[in-house]
Amino acid sequence: MNVKKLAKAIRKQDYVLVIMRHAKTEPFHASGDFNRELTDKGLKQAKTMAKGLRELGLVPDQIDCSSAVRAKQTCMRMLKTFGDKPKVDWHKSLYGDGMQAVFDALHGCKEKRHTLMVLGHEPTVSMASQWLANPASDQHLLDLLNLGLPTATCVIFGSSAPFKSWDMRQATLLAVLGPKDFD
Numbered sequence: 666m667n668v669k670k671l672a673k674a675i676r677k678q679d680y681v682l683v684i685m686r687h688a689k690t691e692p693f694h695a696s697g698d699f700n701r702e703l704t705d706k707g708l709k710q711a712k713t714m715a716k717g718l719r720e721l722g723l724v725p726d727q728i729d730c731s732s733a734v735r736a737k738q739t740c741m742r743m744l745k746t747f748g749d750k751p752k753v754d755w756h757k758s759l760y761g762d763g764m765q766a767v768f769d770a771l772h773g774c775k776e777k778r779h780t781l782m783v784l785g786h787e788p789t790v791s792m793a794s795q796w797l798a799n800p801a802s803d804q805h806l807l808d809l810l811n812l813g814l815p816t817a818t819c820v821i822f823g824s825s826a827p828f829k830s831w832d833m834r835q836a837t838l839l840a841v842l843g844p845k846d847f848d
Contacts, residue, residue, distance in 0.1 A: 671821075672721050672837055678823030682797070682836065683723060683782040685714070685819035686790045688742070690735040699760065703738045709815035710844045711739045715746035717847030723821070725751045725782040729770040731759035736784050737818070751782070752785070759785040767793040774828040781828055784787035787813055794820040794838075797831065809841045818843040 675681055688707035694700045694831050703711070718724065724747045730740045732755040740753060743778035758766035767790075783790075792815045798807060810820065 667822040668721065671840055675723065675821065675823065678837070678839070679779065679825045680823065680828055681723060681780045681839075682771070682821050682822040682824075682828065682831075683725065683780070684790050684794050684822070685739075685782060685784045685795075685812040686787055686816055687731070687733070687736040687739040687784065688714075688817040690816070694734075698733075700734045702734055703742070707735070707739070707774065707816065708742055710808040711742035712746060713847050714817050714819065714842075715743035717842065717844075718743075718819070719746055720844075720847075723780055725780045726749070726778040727752045727754070727774060727780075728782045728784060729754050729756055729759065729774075730782075731786060732757045733760045733786070736760070736786065740784055752778075758782065759789075763789050764793045764796060768831075771828045771831050776827045776829065777826070782819075790814050790820070794822075796833045797822055797836045798838040799834050799836060806838050806841050810838075814841075815843055834846060 688710040689704050690701045728751045774781050789808050795810045821840040823839050824836050
């Protein structure tokens with residue numbers, strides 16, 4: 666990944682969406698899937714991703730995050746790097762309501778917000794990303810989406826249109842990045 670080239674491409678966009686999967690979690694929790702927690706590796710992944718996104722100039726104006734424990738922990742760890750700028754909203758719908766919850770987050774975003782992060786779960790994050798990417802997007806990046814997103818991986822989209830007007834196949838797919846891209 667050429668960070669300078671990507672940062673330049675991002676700066677050309679009026680609106681940037683970061684769709685991210687939560688960081689690495691424990692495989693099981695006695696209280697059920699919703700309460701699974703991050704592992705030490707997951708905490709490190711979240712910190713690495715926050716630093717990398719900040720270096721790209723992608724500190725979100727708003728974060729719409731699943732209210733599942735692992736997603737909240739990912740977000741809280743990232744906020745230690747992002748600071749007080751992002752407005753954070755917790756949504757149970759991003760845990761269980763599928764792609765509609767992602768589109769609801771987009772369509773509910775105020776026009777004054779130019780960088781939005783949606784932090785959720787597989788398979789929703791990769792499926793929503795596939796639906797958002799316009800057909801002219803880089804084929805290699807589209808292929809990565811077909812594989813599903815590993816933990817702590819994000820997909821970056823750009824557009825000149827406000828989020829509330831985004832629909833299927835209209836966003837420019839700029840990158841698919843994971844923690845190893847920022848090591």
